[in-house]
Amino acid sequence: MDADVVIAGAGPTGLMLACELRLAGAEVVVVERLAQRTGESRAGGIHSRTLEVLDQRGVLDRFLAQGALQPVGHFSGLYVDFDESESRHPYPLMILQSAVERLLEEWAGELGVRVRWSSPVSGVRQDGSGVTVELGAGAGHGGTLRARYLVGCDGGRSTVRRLAGIDFPGTEPTMTALIGDVELPDLPEDYVWVRRRPAGDYSAIAFEPGWYRVITSEYDRVPGRDEPVTFEQLRQSLIRVAGTDFGMRNPRWVSRFTDAARQAARYRSGRVLLAGDAAHIHFPAGGQGLNTGVQDAVNLGWKLGAVVRGQAPESLLDSYHAERHPVGERVLHNTRAQSALVRPGAQTDALREVFGALMVFDDVNRHLRHMLNALDIRYPLGGDHPLEGRRVPDADLAADDGPSRICELLPAARPVLLDLRGSTEVAAVAKGWADRVDLVEARSADEHWVVPGIGEIDAPDALLVRPDGHVAWAAAPDCEPDLSALRTALATWFGPALRG
Ligand SMILES: Cc1cc2nc3c(=O)[nH]c(=O)nc-3n(C[C@H](O)[C@H](O)[C@H](O)COP(=O)(O)OP(=O)(O)OC[C@H]3O[C@@H](n4cnc5c(N)ncnc54)[C@H](O)[C@@H]3O)c2cc1C
Known part of the structure; x- marks a missing residue:
């Protein structure tokens, strides 16, 4: 085998997955079609949940240093407020995709990830023990790679x-947007x-002194993809939309996107998995x-890592589709709604006014901000405690030494059994998984x-936190902890208990 996992695509998804797999102890090769980075940036921002996962891994400061925090987010251009009590990172970070990729690649390099440039995947064969990945010759070396799994992070x-x-079923484009720096x-x-204007809409956002990102959207014609x-x-x-070109000159980059929305019917086919834009495309509204x-990468990485290390059965990989497909579906859904809310026309004007008036209500604003920032996701894990399936809040811990908040427990992407009441029973159960799960005793500050x-x-009173920061089991305060449910959760996610 050349690696445990070959990742196709060195975009943000592929690079994040490579880091997560390395933390899980897997050997990884990233193959990228391009000869080198283009420096182009589609995305201009990252949200609360992504900031939280970078924080969990201890690399957030690198990203904060390269971007600027924005005080508000938006839904179809209508402002959404934030609430500092809900996340330690309640604001979007404006940072260009090129910077995100550079920082992820730097981190991946520190973790020992190799990126093979000029290496487009051109063929795949699966068999009982692995995948053979063919690489097109192009300007690169061609040839084949053999691995246990292939993950397609190779874009839309x-x-x-x-x-x-x-x-890849979904809806066809109904508009076309042009973008240029x-x-x-x-x-x-x-x-x-x-x-918004009768012929469409436009925006011009300065992202560097003197330089603007211009986006125009028009609805009468959808050009061919190529x-x-x-x-x-x-x-x-x-000129058609705004009536003038504002002296536009000196383009660094121009591109096009639409509101086509499609999602992979399955995120896994045997030894091949999909993540990122390869699994879902949609209108970029709300970023x-x-x-x-x-x-996606943070959900898949630890699972695939455990499978290739032989610590979990292959069936664990099915939970990736079960958990992430509904999340992608919801994103497609809300971006379709956002594209409907921005079209020109008197009916949309009225709808937008009504919607804007509703957004003044706290409940509406809260619902939208949770959705756009992926803070309210609950994976279908079962269990009675309201935290089960949700991301763990980054609560303060009251300790004289050691981690001062929950995020600080997760830099190595290892599962954590957090005992907040010093329960000897919980500690006894933890012994069965002591090689894979870290038992941490602390107190909640709040x-x-x-x-x-x-x-x-x-x-x-106690929590089992998966490496992706989602709660697999929780004990309500002042109740007998359900130790049988704890054992089941440990075995489900992290394999059988140690003998004896
Ligand atoms: C105008 C615009 C604004 C956006 N703004 C935001 C935003 O603010 N926030 C946000 O979250 N998202 C935003 N997005 C979406 C975001 O850009 C994408 O979702 C993101 O790039 C997806 O990352 P990815 O790694 O999955 O795919 P990609 O970034 O597309 O990376 C895929 C990689 O795979 C490589 N590749 C392709 N084929 C092969 C092959 N056969 N073999 C090997 N490698 C291959 C490609 O060269 C590329 O490097 C925006 C999109 C647009 C169009």
């Missing part, structure tokens, strides 16, 4: 998805935030694509925790 037009025969010397304002995109098309589109891909999607709850 995924070759891996096609080769694995996985359907340009100079706009005649723009009379500092920035333009989603300005039609070329030019600076002149962007300029003409801005959720990169975030969802990174969070009696109550704020949990998006539920509200305030009493701090639990």
Whole structure:
């Protein structure tokens, strides 16, 4: 075998997955079609849950140093407020995708990940013991790689998805958007935030002194997927929508996107899995694509790592589809709604006004902010405690030494059994998994925790936290902990107990 896992694609999803797999002890090769990074950036921001997972791994500061926190988010251009009690990172971080990729690649390198450039996946064969991955020659070396698993993180037009025969059903585009990084010397304002006009809408956001990211959306014509995109098309589109080109000049980059929304019917076909845009594409409203891909990677990494190390059965991989497919489905759903809310026309004007008035209500705003920031996701793990299946809040821990908050328990991506009441019974159960699960005894600094999607709850007595930061088991305060449920959760996620 050349590696335990071959990852196709060195975008944000592939790089995050490579890091997670290395933390789980797997050997990884990332193969990338491009000869080198282009420096282009589609995404311009990351959200609360992604900031939390980077925080869990101890690398968040690198990202904060390269971006700027925004005080608000948005749903279809309508402002969504944040609440500092719900997350330690309640604000979106404006950071270009190129910087996110550079930082993830740097971290991956520190963890020993090899990226093979100019190496497009062109063929895949699966058998009982592994996958043979063929690499197109291109400017690279061609040849084949042998691994236990292949993960396609190769973007919306995924070759891996096609080769694995996985359907990609969804809705066709109804609009086209052009995007470019340009100079706009005649723009009379500092920035333009989603300005709707009869012919479409446009925005111009400064992301570097003198440089604007211009986006125009038009609804009368959807060009073919492979039609070329030019600076002149962007300029003409801005004139049609805004009535002027604001002196647009000096393009660094132009591209196109639509509101096509599609999702892989299965995230796994035997030894081939999909993550990120290879598994789901949608209108980029609310900036959720990169975030969802990174969070796919965090869900899959520890599971695939445990399987290749022989610590968990292959069936654990099915939980990846079961947990992440519904999350992707919800993102497609909310982005379809966002694209409907921005179209030109009197009916949409009215709908937008009604929707905007509803957003003033706390409950509406809260619902949207939880959804856009992926803070209220509850994986279907079963269990009675309201935290089970949800991401663990980053609560403060009261300890003289050691970690001062829950996030600090997860940098090595190992599961943690957090005992907040010093229960000898919980500690006794933990012994059965002492080689794989870290038992941590601490105290919660607060009696109550704020949990998006539920509200305030009493701090639990004990918690089993998976490496992705989701709660697999919890004991309510002042009740007998259900030790049988704890043993079941430990065995389900981390394999059988040690003998004796
Ligand atoms: C205008 C716009 C704005 C956006 N803004 C945001 C935002 O603010 N926040 C957000 O979260 N998301 C945003 N997105 C979405 C985001 O850009 C994508 O969701 C994200 O890039 C997906 O990452 P990925 O790694 O899954 O795929 P990609 O970034 O597409 O990476 C796939 C990689 O695979 C490589 N590849 C392709 N084929 C092969 C092959 N056969 N073999 C090997 N390698 C291959 C590609 O070269 C590429 O490097 C935006 C998108 C657009 C269009």
